[in-house]
Amino acid sequence: MNTMVDKVQQKEKMTELMSKFVSLVSYKLPDDVEGKLKELSEEEDNRLAKIIYKTMFENQKLASELKRPSCQDTGVLQFFVKCGEDFPLIGQLDRILKDSVYKSTQETPLRHNSVETFDEYNPGMNVGDGSPSIFWEIEENSDKVEIYTYMAGGGCTLPGVATVLMPGEGYEGVVKFVLDRMTSYGINACPPLLVGVGVGTSVETAALNSKKALMRSVDSQNENENAAKMEKLLEDGINAIGLGPQGLKGSKSVMGVNVVNTARHPSTIGVAVNTGCWSHRRGKITFDSSLNYEISTHAGAEL
Numbered sequence: 001m002n003t004m005v006d007k008v009q010q011k012e013k014m015t016e017l018m019s020k021f022v023s024l025v026s027y028k029l030p031d032d033v034e035g036k037l038k039e040l041s042e043e044e045d046n047r048l049a050k051i052i053y054k055t056m057f058e059n060q061k062l063a064s065e066l067k068r069p070s071c072q073d074t075g076v077l078q079f080f081v082k083c084g085e086d087f088p089l090i091g092q093l094d095r096i097l098k099d100s101v102y103k104s105t106q107e108t109p110l111r112h113n114s115v116e117t118f119d120e121y122n123p124g125m126n127v128g129d130g131s132p133s134i135f136w137e138i139e140e141n142s143d144k145v146e147i148y149t150y151m152a153g154g155g156c157t158l159p160g161v162a163t164v165l166m167p168g169e170g171y172e173g174v175v176k177f178v179l180d181r182m183t184s185y186g187i188n189a190c191p192p193l194l195v196g197v198g199v200g201t202s203v204e205t206a207a208l209n210s211k212k213a214l215m216r217s218v219d220s221q222n223e224n225e226n227a228a229k230m231e232k233l234l235e236d237g238i239n240a241i242g243l244g245p246q247g248l249k250g251s252k253s254v255m256g257v258n259v260v261n262t263a264r265h266p267s268t269i270g271v272a273v274n275t276g277c278w279s280h281r282r283g284k285i286t287f288d289s290s291l292n293y294e295i296s297t298h299a300g301a302e303l
């Protein structure tokens, strides 16, 4: 009986903490993105681009002070979870994450972005059938849980694309696919962009990899030497388009290009591209089995 009471209390505690974390992610950009925007603004010599960066920083300052979302589109929530097999609330986590989105939607507040498909009904709760999206990995011999929380907006990473190339198209085909997308729909998201590229065996593995790529820090590099080389080549190529902040011209288009790759069938190369915008609202929180937490993306943040 006591164990059950304990579990209910722990569930309530984690829901409260996660709802506060979702709110934090909505109004405060992660440290790596803030740092990169500052760096890009200092390198920029286009006058209009400099003004736009200044406006972005003012926006960020006010969002933080007022604790209000830094962009009107608070997206749909996507969670990338790595859960230890011994984390005590593993069975309750789906419900905790859903409830935390609902709670944060009321308290922050967040825009109501979850519409039931075909019924075209918006319950106004930001949760729905299969929403928020939760992607799971289970870790052996661990009692912790790591949760990447991401606000995926309607202009940035929700309109991602994926395809499967024939093997003869090779990795040149991957580059062509990404550049074609960036030169046609890249501006759909507000630059400077974080471009996530996924490479795998099929559309769904490539698509998930491209989302995971957006969870990596803007300045990180793929551990595979060839994939890291592709990241650099794509970054240089997309920068050469000269989108600048908000797509109104400037010397840079991107904060970075991250590639995440997994093994493929010899006859296929799956590729996907997803773009994060300048207001790249993601955060990482880790809980131990007693629900002590650590936020690694927002230094000094407390819930």
Ligand code: SF4
Residues within 6 Å of the ligand: 071, 072, 073, 153, 154, 155, 156, 188, 189, 190, 277, 278, 279
């Ligand atoms: S692309 Fe990003 S900054 Fe632009 S409207 Fe969408 S969420 Fe906001």
